[in-house]
Amino acid sequence: MKKILEVDNVSISFGGLLAVNQVSLHQNKGEILALIGPNGAGKTTLFNLLTGVYQPTSGKIIFAGEEINHYKPHERVKKGIARTFQNIRLFPTMTVLENVLIAHPDCNSETVIPAVFGRKKLAQRRRTVVEECEEILSIVGLQDKLEELATNLPYGKQRLLEIARALATKPSLLLLDEPGAGMNSVEKEELTNLIYYISREMEKDVLLIEHDMKFVMNISERIIVLDHGEKIAEGNAQEIQSNPKVIEAYLGRGNFDDEE
Amino acid sequence: MFTQQIINGLTMGSIYALIALGYTMVYGILRIVNFAHGDIFMMGTFFGLLLTQKFRFPFPLALILAAIFTALLGMLVERVAYRALRLSDRLVLLISALGVSIFLSNFAQLVWGTETHPFPSGLSVKSFQVGTVTLSNIQVYILILSCLLMIALHVFVHKTKMGVAMRATSHSINNARLMGINTDSIISMTFAVGSILAAVAGILVGIYYDAVYPTMGYTAGLKAFTAAVLGGIGNIPGAMLGGVVLGVVESLGAAYISSGYRDAFAFGIMIIVLIFRPSGLLGKKQQEKV
Amino acid sequence: MIQLKLSKNILKLIGAVVLLLLPLLVTNSYFIHIFISIGLYIILSLSLNLVTGFTGQLALGHAAFYGIGAYTSALLLLRFNVSYWLALVLSAVITGIFGFLLGLPALRLKGDYLGIVTLGFGEIVRLVFVNWYSLTRGPLGLPGIPAPKIGPYIFDSRIPFYYLIFGLAAFTVFFMHRLVNSGVGMAMITVKEDEIAAESIGIYPIKYKLLAFSLGAAFAGIAGSFYASYISFISPDTFLYMDSVTILAMVVLGGLGSIPGSIIGATVLVIVPELLRFMTNYRMLLYGALMVFMMIYRPQGFWGANKRVRNSYKIGIRGVSNEKDIRG
Numbered sequence: 001m002k003k004i005l006e007v008d009n010v011s012i013s014f015g016g017l018l019a020v021n022q023v024s025l026h027q028n029k030g031e032i033l034a035l036i037g038p039n040g041a042g043k044t045t046l047f048n049l050l051t052g053v054y055q056p057t058s059g060k061i062i063f064a065g066e067e068i069n070h071y072k073p074h075e076r077v078k079k080g081i082a083r084t085f086q087n088i089r090l091f092p093t094m095t096v097l098e099n100v101l102i103a104h105p106d107c108n109s110e111t112v113i114p115a116v117f118g119r120k121k122l123a124q125r126r127r128t129v130v131e132e133c134e135e136i137l138s139i140v141g142l143q144d145k146l147e148e149l150a151t152n153l154p155y156g157k158q159r160l161l162e163i164a165r166a167l168a169t170k171p172s173l174l175l176l177d178e179p180g181a182g183m184n185s186v187e188k189e190e191l192t193n194l195i196y197y198i199s200r201e202m203e204k205d206v207l208l209i210e211h212d213m214k215f216v217m218n219i220s221e222r223i224i225v226l227d228h229g230e231k232i233a234e235g236n237a238q239e240i241q242s243n244p245k246v247i248e249a250y251l252g253r254g255n256f257d258d259e260e
Numbered sequence: 261m262f263t264q265q266i267i268n269g270l271t272m273g274s275i276y277a278l279i280a281l282g283y284t285m286v287y288g289i290l291r292i293v294n295f296a297h298g299d300i301f302m303m304g305t306f307f308g309l310l311l312t313q314k315f316r317f318p319f320p321l322a323l324i325l326a327a328i329f330t331a332l333l334g335m336l337v338e339r340v341a342y343r344a345l346r347l348s349d350r351l352v353l354l355i356s357a358l359g360v361s362i363f364l365s366n367f368a369q370l371v372w373g374t375e376t377h378p379f380p381s382g383l384s385v386k387s388f389q390v391g392t393v394t395l396s397n398i399q400v401y402i403l404i405l406s407c408l409l410m411i412a413l414h415v416f417v418h419k420t421k422m423g424v425a426m427r428a429t430s431h432s433i434n435n436a437r438l439m440g441i442n443t444d445s446i447i448s449m450t451f452a453v454g455s456i457l458a459a460v461a462g463i464l465v466g467i468y469y470d471a472v473y474p475t476m477g478y479t480a481g482l483k484a485f486t487a488a489v490l491g492g493i494g495n496i497p498g499a500m501l502g503g504v505v506l507g508v509v510e511s512l513g514a515a516y517i518s519s520g521y522r523d524a525f526a527f528g529i530m531i532i533v534l535i536f537r538p539s540g541l542l543g544k545k546q547q548e549k550v
Numbered sequence: 551m552i553q554l555k556l557s558k559n560i561l562k563l564i565g566a567v568v569l570l571l572l573p574l575l576v577t578n579s580y581f582i583h584i585f586i587s588i589g590l591y592i593i594l595s596l597s598l599n600l601v602t603g604f605t606g607q608l609a610l611g612h613a614a615f616y617g618i619g620a621y622t623s624a625l626l627l628l629r630f631n632v633s634y635w636l637a638l639v640l641s642a643v644i645t646g647i648f649g650f651l652l653g654l655p656a657l658r659l660k661g662d663y664l665g666i667v668t669l670g671f672g673e674i675v676r677l678v679f680v681n682w683y684s685l686t687r688g689p690l691g692l693p694g695i696p697a698p699k700i701g702p703y704i705f706d707s708r709i710p711f712y713y714l715i716f717g718l719a720a721f722t723v724f725f726m727h728r729l730v731n732s733g734v735g736m737a738m739i740t741v742k743e744d745e746i747a748a749e750s751i752g753i754y755p756i757k758y759k760l761l762a763f764s765l766g767a768a769f770a771g772i773a774g775s776f777y778a779s780y781i782s783f784i785s786p787d788t789f790l791y792m793d794s795v796t797i798l799a800m801v802v803l804g805g806l807g808s809i810p811g812s813i814i815g816a817t818v819l820v821i822v823p824e825l826l827r828f829m830t831n832y833r834m835l836l837y838g839a840l841m842v843f844m845m846i847y848r849p850q851g852f853w854g855a856n857k858r859v860r861n862s863y864k865i866g867i868r869g870v871s872n873e874k875d876i877r878g
Contacts, residue, residue: 051750077752089747091740093807095860102736103751107863110733112761116725123867130864147860169751293662341842345849350661351608352849355802358795359841366834478791482673485666520681527670534667535655 002029004173004205010049010059019045021229022059027173032199032206034220036213036240038249042229043209044086047175050207051083052076063173078105082171084162086178086209092151096142096161099150100133103168133168139202140164140194156187163194167202174198176208180215188212192219217241225249263393265511271399271468273507274406278461279484280491280499281413282334282454288430288494289450290346295357296337297458298481299364302474304330304459305466306368309379319381323463327456334455335448343444361477368474376473379466402464409457410500416453417496426450430494479523483510486530492543501541569716573709582708584824586780589715590773591816593722595800596809597769602798603806603855604730605762606742607656608665611672612797615767617679617789619645619774621686624695624784634698634779641775642768649767653760672794679786691785695778711780718776722769727809729765731862738762739807799837803844805851807858814852 005027012020020042027033035043048054050061052073061068068076091099101107106129114122137143140160145153150161159179166174179195180188192215198204210216216223217237225233225240227249233240240246279301286294307329311322341356386397417423429436429446437443465480466472487506491498506526513525533540568575573582598612622641626632632640655667679686686692697705698714705711729735740748741755748755778784796819804815826833850856859865 053746053749072754073746073749074752074754077750083750085747085750089744089750091743091747093743093855094736094739097861098736098863101863102733102740102753105752107733108737108751108753112729112734112765115732115734116728126863126867130867149860165751293666341846344846348845348849351602351802351806352845354608354662354665355798356842356845358798359838359843359845361838362792362795362841363835363838366838370831370835482666482669486670489663489666518681521677524674524677527673530670531655531667534663535658538659538663 003027004029004064005050005207006060006062007046007050008060008062010046010056010061012045012049012054012057018229020049020056023226023229023231025224025231025234027205027207028222029205030199030203031222032195032208032220034216034223035207035209035226036211036216036223037226040228041226043226044177045229046226047083047177047209050076050175051081077169077171080170080172081175082166082169082173083175084159084166084177084179086181088155088158088162090150090158090161090165092149094150095146096137096148096150096153097130097133097146099161100137100164100168101129103165104129104133105170136164136167139167139197141190156183159183160191160194163198167198167204171204173205173207176206176210178209178211180210180212188215195219261392261515262512263391265515266508267393267395267399269508269511270504271402271507272465272511273487273504274403275461275465275468275503276480276484276487276506277500277503278406278409278457278464279480280487280503281410281496282458283485283488284491284493284496284499285426285430285450285454287488288496289426289433289447290342292342292350292353292357293485294342294451294454295354295481296341296360296364297454298477298479298484299361299368300330300334300337300455300477301458301462301480301484302368302477303333303364303462304455305379305462305472305476306372307459308463308466309377309472312379312381319383323460326463327459330455330459330462331452334451334458338448338451343447365474365477372474374474376471378470379463379472380470381467383467398468402468405460405464409460413453413457413496422446422449483523483526486526486533489530489538490533490540492540495540495542498540498542505541573712579708582712584820586708586712586715588817588820589712589719590777590780591797591800591820592719592813593715593769593773593776594797595804595812595816596722596726597766597773598797599801599804599807599809599812600726600730600738600769601762601766603801603808603812604735604742605738605759607653607759607762608661609652609668609763609766610665610791610794610798611652611668611670611675612766612770613789613791613793614672614675615645615649615770616774616777616793616797617675617784617786618648618767619771620778620784620789621679621692621774622771623775624692624778625685627696627779628692628694634696638772638775641771643771645771645774646764646768649763649765649770650760652767653763656759656763657756669791669794672789672791676786676789676791679789686786689786691783691787692778693783695782695784697782698779705779711776715776715780718772722772723809723813725769730809733863734758734761736863742807799841803841803851805854805857807855808851808853810857811851811853811855818852 003026007023007025010020010023011018023046035046037043045054049056052071056069063079063081068079071079106125134143137146140163142157142161142164150158153161163176163179180191183191195206199206222236223240224231225246232245232249233243282297283294286292304326307326308322311317311325312319317325337360341360342353345353345356383398387394417427425441425446426449428439428441429443433443483506487502488499490506491502506529509529510522510525514522572585576582594616598609601607601609619641622644623637626637626640627634652668652671656664659667680688737753738758740753741758745755800815800819801812803819805811823833
């Protein structure tokens with residue numbers, strides 16, 4: 001199987017505290033991979049390392065065969081990595097459609113002179129952008145909310161909008177940070193279908209962090225468990241559920257499906 | 261010459277430090293730059309002038325009364341222009357502060373005219389020679405009085421109940437409230453203390469230069485803010501250090517490089533500090549959480 | 551819906567015709583001067599709005615750019631005898647470069663701190679105007695700045711200046727309108743709202759901050775160049791901190807991040823002080839009080855960004871818009 005992403009012995013420390021310690025993992029092409037672990041295990045930190053918000057203290061991150069450590073966050077997006085945030089970060093005063101439009105590479109790469117003085121060609125280009133973005137919004141089920149301000153959407157729909165925004169960047173790898181947090185069971189069901197669709201039909205690789213074990217076990221083909229910044233287990237749902245290290249990591253600290 | 265400039269620099273520096281304390285204390289608690297602080301300083305000076313000239317109060321009494329009036333003014337400004345906006349966007353608060361600043365400086369122009377008033381202190385100016393250095397008694401008073409005030413402030417903040425509550429509020433306004441501290445009155449008190457220091461600084465500088473005018477708050481305020489930033493905004497010893505460093509650098513720059521660009525040194529330092537060490541000389545670094 | 555749009559366009563057309571014929575209707579040259587001032591401040595407030603309102607970078611030294619533009623233009627005209635039109639373009643370019651330079655600190659600073667640095671920059675620029683005597687004649691200023699010429703025609707009254715500022719302001723409105731509704735403008739808004747989120751979708755915040763500062767400064771430079779030739783005299787006193795504050799007040803009272811807001815803000819704040827002339831002494835006082843009052847009771851300004859047309863990126867595309875799309 002082809003590896004799309006490789007994390008090679010990556011560590012980062014904040015003021016002496018090792019938030020991620022010598023973690024190595026990989027993601028195969030076409031796979032839905034889940035990252036789980038108790039609170040403070042370093043999952044979101046790992047996302048921030050992958051997207052370039054943080055620089056690793058040591059180790060290499062390889063994406064599509066190329067080491068990407070030195071790329072800035074916005075450059076990694078162009079390479080094909082997109083993400084959502086655990087604490088939703090939409091653009092609140094922009095509409096649903098605008099939130100997605102501005103993520104589209106043909107929209108956010110406009111330059112001043114053509115943007116101000118352009119006519120036919122510009123309109124042509126923008127038409128394609130708008131059509132593609134509206135299509136993405138209909139995939140996540142927000143096609144009726146185009147003019148709504150992002151901030152006025154209910155919580156669950158804001159999560160969907162973040163996914164749509166990430167998709168608009170035309171990624172090959174999609175990082176979802178707790179996409180189901182705050183959703184009810186019906187919404188989670190729909191989310192599961194959406195993630196399947198993104199993986200199977202849109203052929204994106206999906207790496208997700210999630211706390212809801214039922215959801216994770218159900219959707220992911222492979223699971224990696226982090227605890228205290230270290231990788232403690234890796235395998236499919238059954239292997240993980242019966243792994244004594246994993247059980248200890250969770251039981252040692254309380255609830256299995258602990259919310260952050 | 262060099263020692264002379266150091267002395268002059270220290271004199272102005274201690275004035276800057278007194279004003280800077282007002283900026284830094286308010287910033288420490290509310291995380292806002294009180295743009296009107298320079299004008300509160302100016303108003304304090306005019307109060308002092310009014311009390312000594314028109315009402316013929318003896319100087320020490322006039323100083324105390326002026327400080328009290330200025331404290332009330334500072335509290336009023338907080339109540340009217342800032343309290344309702346505490347949770348608003350920073351920019352909104354800033355504009356409100358600018359509004360207060362414009363209001364006060366024009367109020368002063370309206371009442372006292374745009375001209376520069378002399379500030380006869382009733383003290384006879386005596387200069388004495390120490391080696392090659394000339395020192396005036398006013399400079400000595402300024403240095404002594406500002407040292408005393410800074411010590412008093414230190415004691416107030418560390419040893420009194422009110423001071424401890426103030427520090428608690430500056431750590432976290434919400435936690436302080438949960439601990440049963442009346443944060444509104446603490447904030448009010450912070451403005452009062454800052455305004456008192458500014459009024460004293462204003463009266464001292466008024467006497468030192470024998471000049472009081474409505475726009476004096478602008479440059480002084482900007483420089484005092486520079487001092488606060490230089491020391492690390494929100495940090496009380498930092499403001500004192502920043503004021504003194506700024507005063508000395510400015511004085512040396514004006515003497516040895518160019519007097520026309522005197523103010524430019526202060527602003528230049530401020531820009532450089534903010535860009536390369538925004539936490540100042542004594543401040544701590546902060547990182548945004550993702 | 552379509553009717554609404556039509557009547558809006560008709561309104562715009564009538565407005566434009568009235569403004570074009572204005573010098574024929576209004577012969578009092580004092581009123582023409584007021585209209586010229588409004589045009590000048592529309593350019594200034596729109597240029598600052600791009601930086602502060604759309605990109606979210608607080609700038610308190612905008613008058614410095616206005617001043618740099620004015621001095622650049624005046625010196626080019628007086629010392630090098632260039633054509634006014636070349637001076638106009640060059641002062642936009644040179645002021646834009648200064649804007650870029652001031653934008654550099656913006657990359658490391660936010661909010662109040664950035665405001666103070668830009669304020670300090672403004673002061674330093676003013677001190678340079680005052681102290682660089684051999685270039686600027688210091689506080690004496692530069693008199694006798696020549697008026698623009700088109701062929702043999704010299705701008706010898708306020709009327710041609712009115713048309714010039716009308717053209718410049720109209721161009722600025724057009725430029726800003728197209729820009730903020732484009733991908734470039736939306737990217738600027740994302741930088742204002744959440745830099746980390748902006749980076750997560752491939753936007754490089756640094757690029758847009760520098761762009762906003764450069765463009766904002768360039769347009770302020772255009773205003774400065776116009777002012778220099780219109781008044782024919784400039785001195786450091788014209789470009790003070792208070793002028794920066796006035797421009798900021800126009801932007802904020804009009805509505806941050808709103809183009810009609812800036813136009814309204816500039817118009818109101820030019821006219822109101824004139825109306826209050828009989829109480830000259832009180833007008834700045836009222837002005838300060840008004841700023842506080844507005845921030846408490848109407849922080850979004852006269853015409854806030856919340857009134858903007860939604861999804862206007864899409865509306866601009868001919869052929870795509872069907873009836874359903876033309877809303878708002």
